[in-house]
Amino acid sequence: MTSGREAPVRSGEPDEPLAIIGGGVGGLTAALALQRFGFRVTVFEQAHQLREIGAGVTITPNAMHALDFLGVGPRVVDASGPAPRYAVCDTDGRILELGPPTEEILPAFGAAYVNARRADLHAALVDAILARDPDCVRLNHRFEHLEQDAEGVDLRFGNGERIRAGAVIGCDGGASRVRSVVFGREEVAYTGQTAFRALVPASAVPAEIIATPYRLYVGRGRTLIHYEVRRGELMNLLGIVLEPNWQAEGWSIPAEPAEFLDQFADFPAPVRKLIHAVPPGSLYKWGLRDRDPLDTWTSGRVATLGDAAHPFLPFLGQGACIAIEDGLVLGRALAATPDLEQGFARYEAARKQRANGLQLASREQARHHQGVAGDRPGPGNTAAARGLFSYNPATVPI
Numbered sequence: 001m002t003s004g005r006e007a008p009v010r011s012g013e014p015d016e017p018l019a020i021i022g023g024g025v026g027g028l029t030a031a032l033a034l035q036r037f038g039f040r041v042t043v044f045e046q047a048h049q050l051r052e053i054g055a056g057v058t059i060t061p062n063a064m065h066a067l068d069f070l071g072v073g074p075r076v077v078d079a080s081g082p083a084p085r086y087a088v089c090d091t092d093g094r095i096l097e098l099g100p101p102t103e104e105i106l107p108a109f110g111a112a113y114v115n116a117r118r119a120d121l122h123a124a125l126v127d128a129i130l131a132r133d134p135d136c137v138r139l140n141h142r143f144e145h146l147e148q149d150a151e152g153v154d155l156r157f158g159n160g161e162r163i164r165a166g167a168v169i170g171c172d173g174g175a176s177r178v179r180s181v182v183f184g185r186e187e188v189a190y191t192g193q194t195a196f197r198a199l200v201p202a203s204a205v206p207a208e209i210i211a212t213p214y215r216l217y218v219g220r221g222r223t224l225i226h227y228e229v230r231r232g233e234l235m236n237l238l239g240i241v242l243e244p245n246w247q248a249e250g251w252s253i254p255a256e257p258a259e260f261l262d263q264f265a266d267f268p269a270p271v272r273k274l275i276h277a278v279p280p281g282s283l284y285k286w287g288l289r290d291r292d293p294l295d296t297w298t299s300g301r302v303a304t305l306g307d308a309a310h311p312f313l314p315f316l317g318q319g320a321c322i323a324i325e326d327g328l329v330l331g332r333a334l335a336a337t338p339d340l341e342q343g344f345a346r347y348e349a350a351r352k353q354r355a356n357g358l359q360l361a362s363r364e365q366a367r368h369h370q371g372v373a374g375d376r377p378g379p380g381n382t383a384a385a386r387g388l389f390s391y392n393p394a395t396v397p398i
């Protein structure tokens with residue numbers, strides 16, 4: 001097998017691109033990285049529109065290195081502004097841990113730390129890949145099945161289309177169908193945790209929250225985080241509760257502020273005011289689901305990436321960052337080898353320990369935050385405390 005650079009992966013036909021399944025943050029970063037190294041890629045996304053739901057995402061320096069390398073970092077930083085110093089607090093508002101001071105981030109790590117609106121990150125990546133190839137994204141393509149042989153991969157989509165690709169990168173998220181088809185069906189289990197999320201316009205945010213905009217509260221059976229996105233235009237709010245019974249599917253199930261408030265009635269007054277301030281119709285909830293990390297990420301001409309390989313719970317704030325890291329390292333690994341199989345092997349070897357380990361650490365972090373690990377709720381071992389920001393996917397040996 002040869003890799004897809006210049007003369008793309010050889011198969012029956014000379015010009016078959018690499019197929020990326022899923023246009024989320026991982027798939028788009030992988031697409032941009034592969035383009036950057038001279039590969040031709042096509043992204044197949046199930047949605048009818050390329051857009052991200054309105055919520056926030058923390059981009060720490062480790063992932064920002066990749067965005068900088070790919071040329072989209074400055075736009076994301078510009079849209080977001082630098083993240084203020086965070087504090088982890090208990091339900092009495094006592095500070096348990098402080099993050100690194102904002103002004104020390106760039107000198108210490110060589111890249112910025114921002115809290116981005118997901119849509120801004122997504123738009124920066126989409127614009128960059130379309131600028132390189134305006135035809136490289138196919139919407140309304142829900143991947144259903146694949147079969148591979150020694151020369152290529154046949155793919156089938158829900159809209160009836162069939163295509164042949166030189167290789168496939170499964171970036172289709174935590175319930176990845178690529179993963180199920182290639183590595184065997186395995187249930188995506190509800191974790192017993194339900195999340196509420198909202199974006200609150202700055203004009204409605206209580207002054208006490210504006211004064212300390214980046215806080216993570218830990219409490220028995222609950223966590224709540226708020227931070228500004230878009231340079232303070234909006235306050236991102238996310239609360240997570242233990243909820244044993246959850247039936248509904250989907251990311252955007254409308255929720256009532258009263259229901260959210262009930263769960264956080266013993267949290268500090270500014271937090272309750274912030275929940276009160278959520279505009280009608282803009283609160284959503286969903287059940288967090290989980291799968292074990294994959295022991296093997298690649299099989300022949302198919303690789304998995306991001307949540308498809310290692311679905312992250314949100315408690316370390318690193319799932320998107322790790323998917324971004326994966327995307328760049330995959331591009332570097334394929335560019336460094338003349339052979340696709342070797343490239344996939346180098347990608348997996350470079351990434352698996354970090355990503356799979358952090359997926360499991362993220363689960364454990366929930367238990368610390370919510371006081372179900374036997375201790376009082378606490379900061380656990382945060383991404384900063386673990387030294388995760390020092391990793392640079394643009395220079396790490398592969």
Ligand SMILES: Cc1cc2nc3c(=O)[nH]c(=O)nc-3n(C[C@H](O)[C@H](O)[C@H](O)COP(=O)(O)OP(=O)(O)OC[C@H]3O[C@@H](n4cnc5c(N)ncnc54)[C@H](O)[C@@H]3O)c2cc1C
Binds near residue numbers: 021022047
């Ligand atoms: C509440 C919450 C908060 C979070 N906060 C943070 C944070 O602050 N920082 C951070 O780094 N991470 C955070 N994460 C984790 C992060 O969101 C994920 O780890 C990240 O989105 C994974 O990216 P991905 O591209 O692998 O998958 P996704 O973002 O899930 O993208 C998958 C894409 O594949 C598409 N797709 C799915 N199935 C198919 C199919 N069959 N055919 C075609 N397309 C398909 C989907 O439509 C989607 O576009 C958070 C997660 C949650 C739940």
